[in-house]
Amino acid sequence: MMEPNGCSCPAWKFAKAPKPDCHHIAFIKANPSYGEQAFKQIVLANVREVTVRDDGVLLTPLIAFNDLHFS
Numbered sequence: 480m481m482e483p484n485g486c487s488c489p490a491w492k493f494a495k496a497p498k499p500d501c502h503h504i505a506f507i508k509a510n511p512s513y514g515e516q517a518f519k520q521i522v523l524a525n526v527r528e529v530t531v532r533d534d535g536v537l538l539t540p541l542i543a544f545n546d547l548h549f550s
C-alpha cells in the first residue's frame with residue numbers, strides 16, 4: 480500500500496520527525512479502497528466526502544473526523 484507523503488492539517492505539519500500518523504493518514508490506511516492508490520498529499524477541503532483530485536491529491540472533508548483539535 481502506498482502511503483501519502485504528508486497531510487495539510489496542523490497536527491501533522493507541526494509534528495516533529497519522525498511524524499506520527501494523523502487522523503487523516505490513519506483513515507486512509509484503514510480504508511483499503513483509498514489506500515491502494517498513491518497520493519501526493521492529503522489536504523483538508525470543503526468537500527462532502529473523501530475525494531481524489533486529478534493531480535493525485537486526496538481531499539478530505541474538514542469535519543469528517545469530528546476532531547475538535549482542528550477547529
Ligand SMILES: [Zn+2]
Nearest residue numbers: 486488501503
Ligand atoms: Zn492530517
